[in-house]
Amino acid sequence: MLILTCPCCGVTAEETEFHPGGEAHLTRYGPGSSDDEFHGYLFEKVNPKGVHFERWRHANGCGKWFHAARCTVTLEVFGTYSAQTTEPPQHIKDKISAKRPGWSWREFA
Amino acid sequence: MKRYSAFAVAREALRNHMGWERAWASPEPKKKYDVIIIGAGGHGLATAYYLGRNFGITNVAVLEKGWLGGGNTGRNTTIIRSNYLQDPSAAIYEKSRSLYETLSQDLNYNIMYSPRGVMMLAQTQHEVRGYERTAHANALQGVATEFISPSRVKELVPIINIDGPRYPVLGALWQARAGTARHDAVAWGYARACSAMGMDIIQKCEVTGITREAGRVTGVTTNRGDIACDKLGIVVAGHSGHLADMAGFRLPIESVALQALVSEPIKPCMDVVVMANTVHGYMSQSDKGEMVIGGGADGYNNYTQRGSFHHIEETVRALVETFPMIARLKMLRQWGGIVDMTGDRSPILSRTPLENCFINCGWGTGGFKAIPGSGWGFAELMAKGHSPLCDAFSLNRFREGRFIDESVAAGVAH
Numbered sequence: 001m002l003i004l005t006c007p008c009c010g011v012t013a014e015e016t017e018f019h020p021g022g023e024a025h026l027t028r029y030g031p032g033s034s035d036d037e038f039h040g041y042l043f044e045k046v047n048p049k050g051v052h053f054e055r056w057r058h059a060n061g062c063g064k065w066f067h068a069a070r071c072t073v074t075l076e077v078f079g080t081y082s083a084q085t086t087e088p089p090q091h092i093k094d095k096i097s098a099k100r101p102g103w104s105w106r107e108f109a
Numbered sequence: 110m111k112r113y114s115a116f117a118v119a120r121e122a123l124r125n126h127m128g129w130e131r132a133w134a135s136p137e138p139k140k141k142y143d144v145i146i147i148g149a150g151g152h153g154l155a156t157a158y159y160l161g162r163n164f165g166i167t168n169v170a171v172l173e174k175g176w177l178g179g180g181n182t183g184r185n186t187t188i189i190r191s192n193y194l195q196d197p198s199a200a201i202y203e204k205s206r207s208l209y210e211t212l213s214q215d216l217n218y219n220i221m222y223s224p225r226g227v228m229m230l231a232q233t234q235h236e237v238r239g240y241e242r243t244a245h246a247n248a249l250q251g252v253a254t255e256f257i258s259p260s261r262v263k264e265l266v267p268i269i270n271i272d273g274p275r276y277p278v279l280g281a282l283w284q285a286r287a288g289t290a291r292h293d294a295v296a297w298g299y300a301r302a303c304s305a306m307g308m309d310i311i312q313k314c315e316v317t318g319i320t321r322e323a324g325r326v327t328g329v330t331t332n333r334g335d336i337a338c339d340k341l342g343i344v345v346a347g348h349s350g351h352l353a354d355m356a357g358f359r360l361p362i363e364s365v366a367l368q369a370l371v372s373e374p375i376k377p378c379m380d381v382v383v384m385a386n387t388v389h390g391y392m393s394q395s396d397k398g399e400m401v402i403g404g405g406a407d408g409y410n411n412y413t414q415r416g417s418f419h420h421i422e423e424t425v426r427a428l429v430e431t432f433p434m435i436a437r438l439k440m441l442r443q444w445g446g447i448v449d450m451t452g453d454r455s456p457i458l459s460r461t462p463l464e465n466c467f468i469n470c471g472w473g474t475g476g477f478k479a480i481p482g483s484g485w486g487f488a489e490l491m492a493k494g495h496s497p498l499c500d501a502f503s504l505n506r507f508r509e510g511r512f513i514d515e516s517v518a519a520g521v522a523h
């Protein structure tokens with residue numbers, strides 16, 4: 001059972017209070033983009049075995065969306081952060097690097 | 110390979126069972142094979158088997174990181190049915206179901222196929238309409254199903270509560286020739302037949318890299334050395350994204366945990382499979398007498414082969430309402446598998462961006478029933494470059510918007 005802290009309202013609760021929303025930091029493509037870009041955005045999942053950045057909604061709480069960094073192999077939650085960003089904040093990246101030596105942020109598209 | 114028969118059992122009984130052979134060999138990997146299949150689950154083994162049987166390709170290795178059948182094939186709840194909505198699905202699932210009927214004879218291995226009938230309950234008006242539509246579609250596809258009344262449901266399943274309170278049973282989609290089989294035996298039977306054809310099944314052999322040259326695969330790196338191949342088939346279910354990453358492409362797949370549980374064994378009380386998709390739960394009784402129970406998949410990416418407690422709670426809550434007598438049962442075991450989910454809930458049997466590399470995945474929560482049909486089609490795809498059973502399930506369908514939407518037929522798992 002995951003324990004998450006909602007960065008919007010500060011509440012810490014177990015996963016039944018939240019709703020998972022899939023991969024975060026997608027670059028959105030719309031009209032005028034190429035077929036490849038649109039296909040990548042819609043369908044090509046990172047689905048990593050390891051560090052995953054994902055969207056969650058505080059469904060049974062404040063109702064807001066936020067992001068979490070989590071390991072899909074150990075289910076460890078490295079931290080949660082605001083959804084109003086295109087990259088995880090430095091303190092989350094540092095925490096992951098400390099626990100997963102060699103890990104580095106890459107652009108997701 | 111010595112054949113299994115009633116005569117063999119009698120013969121061995123007279124000599125203290127000293128004459129049974131190993132069912133399959135444990136060879137060291139060779140330097141090169143014509144075909145390497147990654148993943149010795151049901152789909153990988155069936156692919157190898159039909160490559161040999163239908164196309165005479167036997168210089169084949171099946172590489173497995175753990176033990177054969179130890180992935181989802183050995184973790185599923187064994188429901189076999191073919192009452193899907195879309196034509197390409199009906200074709201491959203019905204091919205599969207019909208191969209299951211004679212698989213014990215074909216493999217000379219008792220896979221215990223039990224065509225006991227599968228019932229999918231309609232508990233909302235929406236489901237009634239959905240299943241009536243499926244029954245009509247199945248009639249056109251030549252798949253024998255019917256929409257039955259609540260009283261017929263009660264007749265077939267006396268322990269069911271059809272009156273609600275939340276969701277009364279309004280009818281059901283019934284496929285009399287659907288059923289269950291013994292999951293391990295399916296993997297073991299194919300493995301034994303592959304080994305007898307001279308194929309190498311190499312267990313505890315984890316693929317850690319895929320070597321490429323000019324848009325082609327040349328071989329794989331493993332914890333037991335490098336192995337070259339002319340063609341590569343990736344058949345690793347929940348690990349498909351991970352292997353695709355090694356091969357340099359991405360898939361429209363997310364890996365999540367799906368759980369199941371079984372009760373203590375009790376006397377026979379239900380001789381069909383019942384699925385209740387609105388409330389998210391399904392149940393059958395194993396030959397040992399255990400009630401086999403499953404429900405919906407977890408919502409977030411997960412590679413741990415265990416799931417969240419609240420999903421089990423939801424499933425059991427729903428089934429206690431539908432089958433009040435199970436409230437007094439003790440549950441014995443619970444486990445999880447990592448299933449590979451696509452957006453349209455249909456599998457991928459396809460060529461890949463690499464010329465001689467093929468992928469079979471995306472069976473998600475419902476691929477046990479498809480093992481023989483998928484192996485049949487995928488072997489043809491690998492041998493000839495295309496297959497009528499597989500063509501609609503190519504990776505291109507996402508780019509081209511040709512989804513095979515089965516999210517209604519497979520509302521819950523399987």
Ligand SMILES: Cc1cc2nc3c(=O)[nH]c(=O)nc-3n(C[C@H](O)[C@H](O)[C@H](O)COP(=O)(O)OP(=O)(O)OC[C@H]3O[C@@H](n4cnc5c(N)ncnc54)[C@H](O)[C@@H]3O)c2cc1C
Nearest residue numbers: 148150151152174180181182185186188316446476477478
């Ligand atoms: C709880 C549960 C219930 C289910 N119930 C049903 C049901 O009732 N009916 C139904 O039809 N389906 C059901 N399914 C789905 C079904 O189990 C799967 O779709 C099917 O078994 C997939 O078979 P497979 O051969 O593709 O995968 P698997 O059996 O998972 O085999 C893949 C193999 O690849 C190996 N592998 C992975 N990575 C590597 C690597 N790097 N190197 C070498 N080997 C590797 C794995 O160890 C594994 O053995 C259920 C699944 C679960 C988890």
Ligand SMILES: [Zn+2]
Nearest residue numbers: 006009058062
């Ligand atoms: Zn909140």
